[in-house]
Amino acid sequence: MKLLLTFSKKKNREPVIAQVVKETGVLISVERAHIDSTSGEVLIDVPDTDAPRICALMEAKGITVRILEHGISRNQDECVDCGACVSICPKEVFYLDAEHQVHLRDERCVLCGKCIPACPHRALSQTL
Amino acid sequence: MDKSIALINQRIREGTAQVVTADRMPALVEELGEDRALKEVDVVTTGTFGAMCSSGAFLNFGHADPPIRMERVWLNDVEAYGGLAAVDAYIGATQQSTTLGDQYGGAHVMEDLVSGHVVELRGISRGTDCYPRRNITTELTIEDLNQAMMMNPRNAYQRYNAATNSTDQTLHTYMGTLLPNRGNINYSGAGCLSPLSNDPTFRTIGGGVPIFLCGATGMVVGEGTQHSPAGGFGTLSVTGDMKKMGPDFLRAATMHQYGVSLYVGIGVPIPILDHDMVRSTAIRDEDITVDLLDYGVPRRNRPALRRVSYAELKTGKIEVNGEEVRTSSLSSYRKALEVARTLQGWIQKGTFELALPTRRIDPTVSARPMRETALVPRVRDIMNTNVISISEDESIRSAAKTLLKGDTNHLPVLNRDGTLVGIVTTYDVSKAVVKEEKNQKVKDVMTTRVIKTSPDEHVDVAAQKLERYNISALPVVDNQNKMVGLLTAIDLGKLFGKRWQK
Ligand code: SF4
Ligand code: SF4
Numbered sequence: 007m008k009l010l011l012t013f014s015k016k017k018n019r020e021p022v023i024a025q026v027v028k029e030t031g032v033l034i035s036v037e038r039a040h041i042d043s044t045s046g047e048v049l050i051d052v053p054d055t056d057a058p059r060i061c062a063l064m065e066a067k068g069i070t071v072r073i074l075e076h077g078i079s080r081n082q083d084e085c086v087d088c089g090a091c092v093s094i095c096p097k098e099v100f101y102l103d104a105e106h107q108v109h110l111r112d113e114r115c116v117l118c119g120k121c122i123p124a125c126p127h128r129a130l131s132q133t134l
Numbered sequence: 135m136d137k138s139i140a141l142i143n144q145r146i147r148e149g150t151a152q153v154v155t156a157d158r159m160p161a162l163v164e165e166l167g168e169d170r171a172l173k174e175v176d177v178v179t180t181g182t183f184g185a186m187c188s189s190g191a192f193l194n195f196g197h198a199d200p201p202i203r204m205e206r207v208w209l210n211d212v213e214a215y216g217g218l219a220a221v222d223a224y225i226g227a228t229q230q231s232t233t234l235g236d237q238y239g240g241a242h243v244m245e246d247l248v249s250g251h252v253v254e255l256r257g258i259s260r261g262t263d264c265y266p267r268r269n270i271t272t273e274l275t276i277e278d279l280n281q282a283m284m285m286n287p288r289n290a291y292q293r294y295n296a297a298t299n300s301t302d303q304t305l306h307t308y309m310g311t312l313l314p315n316r317g318n319i320n321y322s323g324a325g326c327l328s329p330l331s332n333d334p335t336f337r338t339i340g341g342g343v344p345i346f347l348c349g350a351t352g353m354v355v356g357e358g359t360q361h362s363p364a365g366g367f368g369t370l371s372v373t374g375d376m377k378k379m380g381p382d383f384l385r386a387a388t389m390h391q392y393g394v395s396l397y398v399g400i401g402v403p404i405p406i407l408d409h410d411m412v413r414s415t416a417i418r419d420e421d422i423t424v425d426l427l428d429y430g431v432p433r434r435n436r437p438a439l440r441r442v443s444y445a446e447l448k449t450g451k452i453e454v455n456g457e458e459v460r461t462s463s464l465s466s467y468r469k470a471l472e473v474a475r476t477l478q479g480w481i482q483k484g485t486f487e488l489a490l491p492t493r494r495i496d497p498t499v500s501a502r503p504m505r506e507t508a509l510v511p512r513v514r515d516i517m518n519t520n521v522i523s524i525s526e527d528e529s530i531r532s533a534a535k536t537l538l539k540g541d542t543n544h545l546p547v548l549n550r551d552g553t554l555v556g557i558v559t560t561y562d563v564s565k566a567v568v569k570e571e572k573n574q575k576v577k578d579v580m581t582t583r584v585i586k587t588s589p590d591e592h593v594d595v596a597a598q599k600l601e602r603y604n605i606s607a608l609p610v611v612d613n614q615n616k617m618v619g620l621l622t623a624i625d626l627g628k629l630f631g632k633r634w635q636k
Contacts, residue, residue, distance in 0.1 A: 086183070086385055086397060086466045090310050092450070093318035093462035102450070106468035124311040126185065126387035126395070126464065 007057040008037070008074040008116075011048045011064060022067050023048070029063065032056045037116040049074070049116050076133060077115025078122070084129035094124040135173070136408040142176045143487045151176040153481045155474040156327050156404075156415060163416040171412045177481055177488065178415040180329040181346070181401040181473030184322050184465025185387055187308070188288035188359060189396045190226040191244060191376050194280040195255060197221055202267035204257035208232070209243045216257070220265055224285075227386075227396035239394030241386035244284075247276040248348070248379045282376035284347065288358035290400045292330035292368040293424050296321040296442055298459065301430035303602065306391035310464050312429055316454055319426065319461040324470035325419040325444030329402035330368045332415045338404050339370070340491025346401035346477040350378035351486065354402070356493055362501040370495075372400065383473060399469060401477040405488050419445035426454065432595050434503060513596050514589035516629050517610045517619035523548050526555055526577035530566045533558055533576050544607040546617055547580045554609055554617045556580030586611050587621055597626050 013022065027034055038049040052060050061071045077099065087108045092100045097114045100121070122130045145151035154162060156178050163171045193214070195204075203220040206213065211231045214223035229240040246253055257270045276282055298319045299305045299312035306312075310320040325331070333339045341356040352374025361369045383399030404415055425438035439454055446452045448467075451460050480486035522540035524533055526547050536545060537560055547556040558580045566579045587596045587608045596608055600623055610619035 087468040088184075088466040089463045090320065091462070093320070093460035094311055094313065106466075106471065123390040126310070126389055126397075127385060128388065 007052055007054045009050050009052060009057065009061065009064075010072045010074055010117075011050060012045065012070040012072070013048075013068065014045045020067075022064065022069060023050070025067070026060060026063050030056065030059060032060060034060070038118055074117060077112040077117060078110070078130055079133045080110060081129045081131070084127045085125075086127055086129075088126065091121040091125055091130065094121050096120065137172070137176070137406065139405055139407070139488060139490050142405050142407075145176055146481055146484055146487055149482070149484050151481060153177045153179060153403075153478045155471065155478055156180045156332050156417075157471065157474070159332075159415045160326065160418045163412060168409055168412050171416075172406060172409060175406045175412070177478075178332060178404045178406060178411075179346075179401055179474045179477040179481065180324075180327055180332050180404065181399070181470040181475075181477065182290060182324040182328050182465065183383065183397060183399040183469035183473055184324075185308070185389070185395040186286060186289045186291075186398040187228050187395045189244075189284070189286040189398055190224055190240060191247075192218075192222060192224050192281065192283045192285055195221045195223075195274065196278075196280050198267060198270055198272075200267045201265045202257060202259050202270050203262055203265035204270070205259050206257065208256040209253050210238065210246065211254075211256075212238065212240050212243050214240070214243075228394050230394055236388050236391075236393050239386070239388075241394050241396035244376070244396060245381055245384060245386040247279075247282060248376055248384050249381045250275055250277075276377055279377075284352070284372075284374045284376045284379070285355075286358075286373070286398065287371050288360055288369045289372050289398055290329050290358070290370045290402075291323060292328060292334065292363065292366055293325075293422055293444075294322045294367075295424045295438075296426045296447060296461070297429045298426060298439065298454065299430045300428050300439075305429055306389070307429050308389055308392050308395070309429060310462070311390060316457070316459055319447070319452065319454075319459050320464055321424070321444075321447045321461060322464045323444070324465060324467055325422055325448065326417055327467070327470050327474055328422075329400060329404075330363075330370070331417055331422055332404055333402075333411070334363065334366070334368065334414065334497065336363070336368070336491075336495040336497045337414075338407070338411065338490060339402055340495045341493030343402065343489055343491055344486065345372060345374075345403070346383075346399070346473055346480075347372055347374035348376075348379040348384040348399055349382055349476075350374050350376075352400075354491070357495045357499075360501045361495070361499060363495075363497045364500040367501075368495070368497070370400075383469070397466075397469075399473045401473040403477055403481060403486070403488050405490075419443060419448060426452075432598070511593040511629060512589065513587050513591045513593060513610055513621055514619075516593065516625045517589065517621045518625060519619045521546060521609075521617065521620040523617065524558070524576055525549065526575065526580070528576050530563060530574045530576065530579065534563050534567065537563060544620065544622075545576075546584075546609045546620065547576055548617060552616045554584060554586065554611050554615055556582045557584050557607075557609060584609060588612065589618060593626065593629060596621055600626070 035051045040047045207216040207223040211233045214225040227241040231238040297309035343354040355371040358369030358371045385397040423443045427436040523546045543560045562579045607622040
């Protein structure tokens with residue numbers, strides 16, 4: 007399950023993710039991180055069964071946690087199956103099948119947002 | 135045995151014509167041989183569905199009461215060309231909305247019209263004795279128009295060069311988003327399904343030929359603008375009745391940070407008259423090659439990195455200088471197939487007959503570049519040659535002094551033989567002063583990845599660099615990286631204030 011963590015640098019000076027890994031023994035994979043001087047946003051992937059425990063712990067440490075149920079979403083009415091998104095995505099979420107139709111491997115998506123402006127038909131969006 | 139177009143049309147009417155889509159033709163000819171293919175195939179249908187900026191429509195709105203001679207016309211805030219008769223206008227696909235910018239444009243107006251949506255018309259006039267009215271605002275659907283004639287001066291490119299980007303910045307182009315350091319390759323066109331690739335000598339494609347256009351029956355007008363078949367880049371101008379079109383094969387698009395375009399679906403039926411037509415429609419993706427161009431070079435003649443076929447492009451990755459790069463199509467092959475199959479269905483049902491050109495298209499010409507009569511300013515024309523610079527071993531203190539004395543914010547840093555090695559700004563120096571580290575030298579605080587220009591570069595290209603990197607000065611270097619001048623935003627400002635701009 008993918009969790010989006012938002013934290014402010016002022017409050018969290020500790021290595022929270024490392025602490026949670028240590029306390030729970032759950033291996034957390036960091037898929038994307040954006041951190042600047044005042045705040046940060048980190049997308050992590052954890053086993054579904056451990057997610058409630060991890061959420062609770064993170065929240066106790068002052069982090070806002072949002073569960074991301076879906077990756078990028080596509081409006082089928084707007085999509086023309088061009089495939090412009092295919093080579094843009096760093097996670098190879100999009101692929102063409104033998105019928106030249108574009109499909110999504112939703113579970114790979116880390117919601118980096120790169121494909122959204124690259125779609126000429128405005129078919130992609132981030133539903134939160 | 136050669137076949138006449140009359141015989142093919144008779145078979146179409148009788149419902150016995152054999153029609154195949156162009157993608158199947160190579161295998162069919164291989165299997166049957168040319169003689170039997172000629173006997174058994176009457177028509178090959180082609181198709182393409184991609185961005186075609188050179189598209190638009192003539193619209194006639196009918197007269198208002200009291201009547202108005204519209205001089206300027208807007209449809210949903212997108213200006214249409216009104217320099218025609220009183221209530222005619224031409225809506226161009228790439229024109230952008232005055233309120234929504236590149237999120238809505240002429241292409242979107244066209245899509246809204248063929249979808250049956252309401253569109254707001256605004257027109258203004260100075261008023262004449264016969265047309266006293268000065269302005270009008272009304273809501274219309276395509277039903278309310280007398281005519282909506284799609285008229286596209288350039289569609290159906292035979293093939294198109296693929297694009298990549300070797301600079302270290304993402305580029306937003308009409309060829310889509312190009313990732314830095316050759317991070318991806320974009321291409322366009324349907325390859326073996328593309329209409330003009332199946333008849334490159336224009337024997338059966340020409341003026342007057344009926345075609346599939348955006349879901350309706352259209353017609354080839356003649357050669358398209360920029361028609362350049364000698365090099366394999368033929369184009370068509372086409373027309374069709376927009377009232378019969380639908381949004382399945384006419385879609386507005388926005389190329390991010392480039393602008394609005396229109397995706398157009400076109401299919402041309404090709405009569406299999408003789409062996410030559412069998413051979414030309416048996417073309418494969420492997421046979422159609424284009425250059426892979428570097429869009430990092432903003433010139434008319436962009437350097438080609440290699441030659442590549444549609445077959446390779448369609449695999450999803452190709453090799454460039456030993457590295458594998460992923461490819462993306464901007465046009466839709468699925469939709470192109472849908473076009474070819476729809477046209478195939480029409481012909482099989484007997485509702486669409488073929489015709490030979492009434493006006494031939496020249497297959498030998500090449501498009502010429504623009505003739506430019508005014509001098510295009512180069513960096514050397516406006517750069518500052520009296521540049522104060524500094525050497526890398528000088529102290530921060532002396533850099534500060536030089537900045538102050540020279541009344542400048544940028545100091546190019548040169549090594550002993552005058553080669554540019556970095557740049558320091560007032561900001562870098564102030565930061566170093568605040569930090570108070572001992573014995574800091576210029577080389578410790580300078581930026582070494584310098585964005586620079588050359589004396590020969592066009593001023594507009596240099597201006598684009600200043601804007602893109604959000605900087606205010608560019609060192610000018612020769613091809614040995616020796617500094618020859620400095621170009622600042624102020625120099626550019628002077629230029630645009632004066633001579634070259636009207
Ligand atoms: S770029 Fe947009 S329209 Fe093209 S396949 Fe991807 S989602 Fe569909
Ligand atoms: S948001 Fe990023 S990871 Fe997800 S599909 Fe788009 S480009 Fe790929």
